Amino acid sequence: MNHFDTIIIGAGPAGMTAGQVLQDSQNILIIDEYYHYGGRLLGQLYEETKGKWWNGIEIAQKLYSDISEKVSFKLGTSVYNVEHRNQGFDVYTTSGHFQSNYLIVSTGGKEKSTPLPGWDLPGVMTVGAAQVLTNFQRVKPGNKGVIIGINPLSMVIALELGYAYIDVAKICLPPNNLINEAAPKRALETLISLGNSAPSKFLSFGSKMAEKVTPLQQLALQLFPKKGVHALGLPISIKERVMKINGQHKVESVTIQKTNALGEIIEGTEKEIECDFVCISDGLSPVNEVTSLLDLKHVYIEALGGYVPLHHETMKTEIENLYVAGNITGIENAKIAMLQGRLAANQIIKNNISSKEILEAIAYERQHAKVTFHKDLLQGRNTLQSMWMQHS
């Protein structure tokens, strides 16, 4: 049978919770390109509060076990085209052609990368790649790594490498260029927001972050040691940049240079650090390829990570019966994605009471989130909402 009430594209936190809600009243299909359900939950591992761990693999297993066997899953399946016609959807995949009345697109996010010399050598990867290898596949990305980029994601993953006894030799900034303006000041703001080095504090970045570097912090920026500091066992250096990655056939070392407080290179300070892998971390952006196939307006909002399909806070879009949920709507944590998936599904079955409660839960989670990826997130959400009002 190739016709479903609802097709969900993406078996991550958003898609799976949507499936949970819909399974009782609808005939649904969940599609994912990866060979395992769970999406990017699969790599996540951090301490929320003392002794209480967010273990993404366990959460994914729980979500999956709550979905009945009558739900169709197509894993290892790529969607290469989607068409909207007669209030229904045609979804073309590597496992066949499917149709549905409703479509939920929950395709998640991807990592951004700014190139630097040597970034195409085997052994260079995104921090997310190292995370999946380490926590899900349980294969070391290497024995000694250098992480380029100081942001919440790179710091959390650096800690995770430590849990698997993988040595991180340095966490520092990328070279400065037209597209990447990473500077010590911003990195210091990140570090300040990480607070008193409790791992949970470590994640409280973003909305609660200091808006500006205060005069005292300006002094801290001047005095910050050029060789970096050790915090939480991580060698963090906001005044060093990796200028290039070296190696004959694979990563053998990186060349770093020291900078002043403004991030300007100090000549004659080149130093090589031996390592066998390098992680580039440059933030996340929404995966909008599927929604881009449809006649749907997308808007660029920096605080949400990039281009997102224009949508209402209830997850509906300009196209009737098309809903979005999760990181495609803006980069946020998995708890938000799960709530959004539930919300989209409740909208489809027209359960307005649940929808209202979920909207309140989303607002609460945004205020109290342990993991926030952009300090202006709430503002970005408001901008999107007003764009929707203007457009519709």
Next chain:
Amino acid sequence: MTDRILEHKILGKKEQKLVPFKWNGKTYYGAEGESITAALLANDIRTLRYHEKDGSGRGLYCNIGHCSECRVTVEGKRNQRACLTPIYKNMEIEQQTELPHLIKGGRPHESL
């Protein structure tokens, strides 16, 4: 040398069932159901492909299907993303190499 992480501070032990597979005709062992990228890396193989144009080595980059840097030939089928393809017993995987140049020539590859 890279290793499997069998012990983990938080996640505990992991049991894996190893199965044989072939990479460029040589037998290696990988955990059944893991991606080709993970299985090869656990055997210390980082160069998954040689670039079509200049023959420089490429490894896994994003490991979740976005970048397509990890393309390999699986059972004769070219351009399969190794990070999205789970291995099974006796799977045959081949490395893809530089394409021959129309004028300069170049080495032919049996999978072409």
